[in-house]
Amino acid sequence: MPKYLLLKHYRGGPEPHRPCPPIDQWAPEDVEAHMAFQHHVSELLQQNGEFVDAQALTPTRTWVRYGGPDAAPVTTDGPHPETSDLVAGWWMIDVESYERALEIAAYASSEPGPGGTPLYEWIDVREVMWERPRTDAA
């Protein structure tokens, strides 16, 4: 039973299939429908026994690095803040197969956008590593 992260992005990723304005510029009922769909996906995953986790991230990002001995951490908001990849949140799922993960991601991507029609958002599917192999390596 592999686990996958289905990552949603604020920005970054392939060219949008259906370009549209940011969600805060949508009609209120479209925003409601969009959010209700996110809950619906989580509930569906729970009913299926495939749900592990769902989280959302704030869009504020800070890059931090070690500042050196006796120096404060060094921070920046990045060299190209407008174009860099920015994760918005994820579902973590525990499923039978990679194919099933793609199926769920595609369903999540059918979420309603402006006008209530599908958004066709790109979902970033990443496999979660297990800690240890269960048998001897070759």
Next chain:
Amino acid sequence: MSERPEPGALRGVDRDLIPRALAGLVRRGEDFDAAEDALQEALLEALRVWPEHPPRDPRAWLTAVATRRLVDARRSEAARQRREQALQEAEPRVDAPAPAAGDDTLFLLFCCCHPELAPASQVALTLRAVGGLTTREIADAFYVPEATMAQRISRAKRSLRGRRLDQPGDLAVVLRVLYLVYTTGHATDRVDLAGEAIRLARQLTLATDEPEARGLLALMLLNHARLPARFDAAGRIVTLDRQDRGLWDTREIAEGVRVLQSALALQRRGRYQIEAAIAALHDDAASAEQTDWPQILAWYDELVALGADPVRQDPAAVLGRAVAVGHVHGPAAGLRETERLREVLGERHRWHAVRGHLYELAGDLPAAAGAYTEAARRATTVAERDHLIRQAARARGHEAVSDRSARRPPRR
């Protein structure tokens, strides 16, 4: 779904008591789902009553109480639907003489490994109903929330509802499910799924003479015996050729060999027996250098001959055989064998790791380093990725200082 009381709550009671009582109820024609719920209630009552009045026959006691619950449930259901007639027909038949313990286990395994359930559901239901684990324990062993596992189990039980469960099931599915439990479950503080799989496989061999059931048990034992040597104290992988063989569990190896011999004597070979034979040959070598590779290759030949198109049907077997070919006929021959698998396994870490090993055998360290790097990039476990990165670094001659102790674990 009611939760099972804590293990040990009924001290001195056989762990297989509940599965056996459940098997009896389902065999009699009760619904799997309803029977399990009724049994949980009976168990709660047992917790209350038994300390003062221990039963003479715990299984009969539980069965009687659970039956009463089932009848009560049916009555209220029937009253609600005003179908008094249906009630009479639905009364359970008189209890047949109790079958042997092995029969119950096999019967219950066939229910839980119903071919129409998804593998994850088969695994969960088997651990719950036959293994007697709590939902929490199963969830922990698969790193999923308890609610998710509970949902998986109740869905599985729902899909069994209304099905006839009195037909003999598919033993091949049962074997696959037990092997899945062995290979995919994790050891937590409270439960070790590999040990649980071995326990269930042992029960299965008591219930059927099928040689593949024994082959599976032997395979698990012979593989499990090496577990103490498979990781060093820091959790780093120690490959088979570098393992401290003094740490291997000789008792498990002896049992595995004995079980395997009894299976092979039946002259109906299958993949589990063959894989167990290969594991036995590894376990039998006093040092990596003394490994009987020609014999291992002969077993791999037999393993890949099981299917018409082994490259597609069983690429892992063809890959394992390539390693054996490398040791018997030289690394170049082994590498040629891996080429056949490029299309099927070229994106899997193990294919690259095997090639790294074969390049290293051939003394081509730059090629080995390249293959290990490719393998590390595709690894699906953290331990393997880290191991492959170390292998790549080592082959490049930039051996990390902290890695030295890991490569040759000290003998205890």
